[in-house]
Amino acid sequence: MMPSPTQVVPSGPHVRLSRVGGDARPAAPVRIVHLGLGNFFRAHEAWYTDQAPDSASWGIAAFTGRSVDLAEALTRQDGLYTLVTRGPGGDSCSVIASVSRAHAGTDHAAWLDYLTRPEVVIVTITVTEAGYRRGADGGLDTDQPQVTEDVAALRHDLACPVVTTPGRLVGGFAARRAAGAGPITVISCDNLPDNGGVVARVVGDLARLLDADLAAWIEQNVSYVTTMVDRITPASLPEDSASVAEQTGRADSAPVVTEPYTEWVLSGDFPSGRPGWDAGGARFVDDIAPFEQRKLWLLNGGHSLLAYAGSARGHETIAQAVNDPLCRGWLEQWWAEASRHLTLPAGDVAAYRDALLDRFANSRIRHLLAQIAADGSQKLPVRILPTIQAERARGRLPTGALRVLAAWINHLRGAGAPVKDAAAGRVTALASAPLDQAVRDVLRFLDADLADDSAVVAEVAELSRRLAVE
Numbered sequence: 001m002m003p004s005p006t007q008v009v010p011s012g013p014h015v016r017l018s019r020v021g022g023d024a025r026p027a028a029p030v031r032i033v034h035l036g037l038g039n040f041f042r043a044h045e046a047w048y049t050d051q052a053p054d055s056a057s058w059g060i061a062a063f064t065g066r067s068v069d070l071a072e073a074l075t076r077q078d079g080l081y082t083l084v085t086r087g088p089g090g091d092s093c094s095v096i097a098s099v100s101r102a103h104a105g106t107d108h109a110a111w112l113d114y115l116t117r118p119e120v121v122i123v124t125i126t127v128t129e130a131g132y133r134r135g136a137d138g139g140l141d142t143d144q145p146q147v148t149e150d151v152a153a154l155r156h157d158l159a160c161p162v163v164t165t166p167g168r169l170v171g172g173f174a175a176r177r178a179a180g181a182g183p184i185t186v187i188s189c190d191n192l193p194d195n196g197g198v199v200a201r202v203v204g205d206l207a208r209l210l211d212a213d214l215a216a217w218i219e220q221n222v223s224y225v226t227t228m229v230d231r232i233t234p235a236s237l238p239e240d241s242a243s244v245a246e247q248t249g250r251a252d253s254a255p256v257v258t259e260p261y262t263e264w265v266l267s268g269d270f271p272s273g274r275p276g277w278d279a280g281g282a283r284f285v286d287d288i289a290p291f292e293q294r295k296l297w298l299l300n301g302g303h304s305l306l307a308y309a310g311s312a313r314g315h316e317t318i319a320q321a322v323n324d325p326l327c328r329g330w331l332e333q334w335w336a337e338a339s340r341h342l343t344l345p346a347g348d349v350a351a352y353r354d355a356l357l358d359r360f361a362n363s364r365i366r367h368l369l370a371q372i373a374a375d376g377s378q379k380l381p382v383r384i385l386p387t388i389q390a391e392r393a394r395g396r397l398p399t400g401a402l403r404v405l406a407a408w409i410n411h412l413r414g415a416g417a418p419v420k421d422a423a424a425g426r427v428t429a430l431a432s433a434p435l436d437q438a439v440r441d442v443l444r445f446l447d448a449d450l451a452d453d454s455a456v457v458a459e460v461a462e463l464s465r466r467l468a469v470e
Contacts (some may be wrong), residue, residue, distance in 0.1 A: 009261075024403065027054065028055060028058075028097075029059050029099040029119065030117075030120060031119050031121055031122065032112060032124060032275075034046075034060050034123070034272045035105075035124070035126075035127060036125055036126035036128075036316060037063055037065075037070055037103075039069065039233045039234075039235065039256045040126055040231070041189070042083070042096065043083060043258035043262075045124055045188065045264075047096060047280065048096045049282075051279050052275040052279050053276045053372035054275055058275040059098065059099075059101070060101065061100060061101040062102050063104070064104055065127065065131075066105045068104035070102070072102075074099075074254055076426075077099055077253070079101060080095055080096070080099075080245045081096055082095055083258065084244060084247075084256065084258070085344065086259065086362075086364045087260045087364070088364060095454045098270050106161070108161040108162070108168075110173060114172075115176045115184075116176055119292050120181075121183070121185060122184065123169070123185070124186075125186070125187070128190060130375050132165060132166070133147050133166055134201075138165060138198070139202065139205045140206055142205075143328070144164075146164050147164055147166070149163070150163060150164050150206075151163040151383060153167075154210050155469070157328075158170075158171055158174040158210070158211075159171065159175065167206065168355075169203050170203055177221070182221070183270070184222055186199055186203075187224075187225045188227065189227055191291050191295075191296060192382060193299050193382055196225050197224065197335065198224075223243040224268060225269070225270070226268055228266075228288055229263070230295050231258055231263070232260040232318075232367055233257070234257060235371050236254075236372065237366065240256075243255075259359055262281070263281070264283070265288055266283070266285070266288070267284070271377070279357070280467045283287055290344045293343070293386075294342055294344055296340070296383050297336060297338040297342070298353060299354060300381040302360070302411060303318065303372045304372065304383055305320055305331060305334055305403070305404045305407065305418075307321075307370075308411045309327060309330060309403035309407040309467060310414075311369040313470070315369060317366055317369060319345070319362060319367070322361055330400065331375055331404055333403075335375065335400075337387055338388075341391075342385070369443035373419075375420070375422055376411070376412075376419050376421060376427075377445070377446075379406060379421065380405065384404045384405065385447055386399045388401045388410075388456070397455055401469070402456065402459050405446070405460050406461075407433055407463075407464075407467055408442075409439060409442050412431035412442065413431050415430070415467075415468065423445075430442050430445055435461055435465070439460050
């Protein structure tokens with residue numbers, strides 16, 4: 001059985017939180033704060049931290065987005081949970097102990113408290129692409145109502161509860177400055193190119209709206225690390241807990257199922273130290289862009305294609321879609337186009353593609369297409385558009401890449417998985433026009449140059465028609 005709730009004791013750089021039973025190690029002192037408590041974080045960063053030889057010194061306090069359910073479930077289990085590594089031939093179960101405390105995202109007082117502690121030296125983030133609240137220019141979108149509300153709240157009081165990721169970070173950094181707690185590192189683990197730069201931009205934009213001195217302090221004391229993350233981790237299912245109980249004899253209301261493959265590449269400075277993530281295979285590089293592009297275009301771009309085109313053909317999971325010969329052919333065509341613009345050695349790219357086919361085909365990982373289909377308006381510009389732009393610059397019409405856009409437009413028009421998107425109201429309205437007009441309007445939403453490219457518009461419209469009958 002998982003143990004009873006964590007006993008709260010005084011905290012500090014050398015103080016551990018006691019766990020009251022079970023098979024766990026003592027909870028490590030909190031030195032990392034994470035925003036976006038969910039399955040991917042628990043299968044990835046928390047796993048790497050658990051694997052570190054100095055894990056006993058690097059506990060994580062993890063916050064949900066806004067909900068309380070997962071935080072409450074993990075608190076009842078002392079932060080412990082079972083990671084089920086699910087390969088084609090069977091499962092491997094391990095207890096992950098790196099989450100020392102779990103909090104609801106609404107617990108803003110706890111968030112601020114952690115950021116005032118000198119021993120807390122890293123903030124990590126998994127909030128999805130939409131969570132950074134960016135506008136068309138890549139900066140903070142001050143037209144979003146929640147951003148506007150956060151700006152007003154922080155102008156009134158920098159310790160006010162806020163709801164956006166930039167607002168939470170700026171509020172936390174203001175508290176840290178006031179406490180004299182020293183430098184800190186921010187690590188984004190979301191699927192965005194130059195994700196460290198993305199965080200720096202939106203945080204800087206918000207801070208400058210509030211207080212020039214605070215903005216200057218942040219610029220001097222906050223280091224932003226860019227990362228590439230890779231581990232397929234589906235949403236949890238009710239039967240996962242039953243499976244864990246059967247395999248381990250342990251009751252766990254918050255297990256995580258993931259695949260055997262994992263990769264983490266990081267680039268940037270850690271002025272106040274970091275765990276020994278290298279022990280789990282994390283790599284630290286000077287230039288992360290080649291790794292970002294490989295993963296975003298091949299894995300994530302492939303996921304988007306299968307999510308929209310595969311769900312329209314009646315498939316529910318990645319494994320079902322990739323085993324459909326038609327979908328697999330579309331995937332290979334997309335990969336061939338994208339691979340032409342990757343800068344890693346051709347042999348490495350080919351090996352990665354082969355590994356992806358094996359990973360996608362693992363039917364024991366139930367990765368739902370409906371989950372992957374969410375927020376296409378945020379994902380497609382970074383996963384698909386760079387290849388289209390590069391191909392058009394060379395005079396080629398990339399049918400494989402344009403098919404992804406066509407499948408997304410059909411998705412917005414009601415084909416396949418339900419639409420769940422941060423810009424759903426706007427993009428579904430654009431897509432509701434007669435097809436030829438809808439294609440032009442949706443492409444203009446993504447990139448004005450695409451909408452002005454008559455060959456692209458005609459090809460996407462034709463692909464949309466074909467997909468509707470294939």
